[in-house]
Amino acid sequence: MLSALEIAKLSEEFETKTPQEIIHWAVTKYFPAVAMSSSFQTQSMPLLHMASQLEHRVTVFFIDTGYHFWETLMFREQLAAEWNLDVVDLHRDPRWDVFVLQNLRRLPLEDPNLCCYLHKVQPMQKALTGTKAWVSGIRRDQTSVRSQAQILELQDDGLLKINPLLNWTKSDVQKYAQEHNLPSHPLLEKGYRSVGCAPCTIAIGANEDERSGRWAGRGKTECGLHTEMFEKKKLTEVKQEFNLEIK
Numbered sequence: 001m002l003s004a005l006e007i008a009k010l011s012e013e014f015e016t017k018t019p020q021e022i023i024h025w026a027v028t029k030y031f032p033a034v035a036m037s038s039s040f041q042t043q044s045m046p047l048l049h050m051a052s053q054l055e056h057r058v059t060v061f062f063i064d065t066g067y068h069f070w071e072t073l074m075f076r077e078q079l080a081a082e083w084n085l086d087v088v089d090l091h092r093d094p095r096w097d098v099f100v101l102q103n104l105r106r107l108p109l110e111d112p113n114l115c116c117y118l119h120k121v122q123p124m125q126k127a128l129t130g131t132k133a134w135v136s137g138i139r140r141d142q143t144s145v146r147s148q149a150q151i152l153e154l155q156d157d158g159l160l161k162i163n164p165l166l167n168w169t170k171s172d173v174q175k176y177a178q179e180h181n182l183p184s185h186p187l188l189e190k191g192y193r194s195v196g197c198a199p200c201t202i203a204i205g206a207n208e209d210e211r212s213g214r215w216a217g218r219g220k221t222e223c224g225l226h227t228e229m230f231e232k233k234k235l236t237e238v239k240q241e242f243n244l245e246i247k
Contacts, residue, residue, distance in 0.1 A: 002160075011151045011152035014152065027055075033130070034131065034134075035128070036048075036136075037225070038062060043137070043210070045183065046182070048083065052085060060086060060088070063090045066092070066100075066119065069192075069198045072187075093123070113220065114242045117228070117238070120224060121223070134161050138226055149166055151163050190203055191205070196214050200218075201213055
């Protein structure tokens with residue numbers, strides 16, 4: 001295991017490395033206890049393509065919230081087959097099924113923070129149990145929160161979060177996609193330049209920020225995977241935080 005000091009030093013060194021070099025280091029050091037995550041939108045294509053080129057077949061987590069566009073689910077199936085990806089679908093904890101079904105339409109619109117926590121954060125927390133390294137595709141130019149991230153981030157429970165594309169820009173993503181003739185999410189041509197769940201995603205103008213179509217008008221920019229991901233909460237704490245009355 002690397003110490004916090006060693007990880008901080010490596011993270012600084014990786015600022016001048018390519019994503020491929022960082023991913024190769026991560027997989028070489030941690031396989032098979034390493035996993036990637038992907039939303040399978042257009043911005044995710046470079047990381048997925050790099051994963052498909054690796055000697056090892058790394059697990060790719062896809063969070064199936066139950067609210068995805070049909071196009072996203074079909075795109076995920078297509079790429080998993082064509083690129084021979086080991087994709088594992090993550091789902092919410094069954095203990096929330098009755099509550100979610102009772103509030104199926106209201107939940108993402110009236111309480112998107114709770115919706116994201118139940119459908120994204122908790123499933124990822126469970127999936128990462130026993131994993132030593134998590135490779136994420138976030139970039140500093142996406143949100144103010146992500147602008148403060150580091151390439152290597154050691155968590156309190158020992159998990160190492162690795163962000164190999166952190167220094168890339170939207171232009172870098174486009175350039176890589178063109179060079180490798182990567183496919184685009186089917187909804188991109190319809191104005192959906194950052195695709196999340198259907199109730200919380202809208203098409204946007206060509207000159208708008210690529211994430212401005214996510215949770216538009218709700219003062220929300222993150223789903224929680226890159227903010228409260230490592231805040232493990234008990235059921236009683238979740239109920240208190242969101243004022244829920246669930247037995």
